[in-house]
Amino acid sequence: MVPEPLLIIACGALAREIRAVIALNGWEHVTLTCLNAQLHNTPERIPAAVREAIRAMRPVYGRIFVAYADCGTGGRLDAVLAEEGAERIDGPHCYSFFSGVDAFARTAEDEITAFYLTDFLARQFEAMVIKPLGLDRHPELADMYFGNYEKLVYLAQTEDPALTEKARAAADRLGLTFERRLTGYGDLAPALFDAAAPALERTPEPVS
Template identity: 40%
Template sequence: MNDPNRTVMVACAALGKELREIIDRYGWNVELRVINARLHNRPQLITGAVAEKLAETQPDTDRQVVVYGHCGAPDLDPFLKDAGVERTLGPHCYEMFGGEEFVRLMEEEPGTFFLTDFLVKSWKNLVLEGLRLQQHPELKEMMFGNYRRVAYLVQVEEERLLAKAREIAEWLELPLVTRVVGYGHLEERLAAIMEGKPQPTTPVTVGLDGLDAYPTLK
């Protein structure tokens, strides 16, 4: 039997670890359902996957929240508006985690490629294999050639992840900068949703459809 006070969060798996920690810290009655992060390589499939997860819940008894950025899915927000489901604000997880620091980094160097803890951990699976760069190394220049540096937005400081981020920057042949940002606006926006308050924003929270610091296959 469903708990009428339960919230079902449908989220990208790239945020799964952080979301579980935030949910536990606040003691929220939340059931988290995640979607494979590889869909970022096929953003046109994200809305359908979100719709499937939402359909598994009972909207008459379960509150529904979607924890995704815009992430290049042009029909996601219109679908959620029609369904009456709230989404965490933001174009992508880099802005959610980085907040104002993300804005500063982009103003300083628009050609910045961003990393998070999840992307560092999943680089081989999500990028090298997911984008078929091992089979087609010639794609590297096409996908990353316009970037000028790498910025690692650190959620939890770990030397092994920093070392891996250095390896990624070396593979990209780009300089690396690091910023410890924690969970940033992701946590603040979730708390606002759960408390029925306005979500905090940055100057790029809305209307950043063309700025996805993540290569995708069309």
């Protein structure tokens, strides 16, 4: 039986990982469209952007899965998805589902002074963190933004020494201690599999 076509509407910060899962599983019935990752810096705009994408594609796709967590929308994204008949990945943010939602919840209270990076944010640290905060022009503001943080935790999706060095350099730039944790894809791959092929045997997540 040919699976029903599925559209995944994702945060651009997850594009590389989602494409890898799709390719590994050979999901020809799955289409990925990504919204601008810069929405991370204005989370109040995420619900409307997701709604617009759903409504634009609903005439083509009966099944739509949203590859966002709550992402700072304060439940407003969930309200949109309830109205539009779509589901999303569980968790408050990508750091949570990459770590595993349950595992992250157990450590979150003890890590209130941790600043997190993913593979994407390690690659795009300048574009996603430094420039939006104006630290490229006013590096003296770093203490104002990050003075209450103690460490930078790099949640690594892959084994990539170059990315690890980028994350370590980011920690040094912010004056934070550095910690790396290899999380893999966490809850992301199972969530995608449940949306795309719930009746099929799971393929292990990509590793690199």
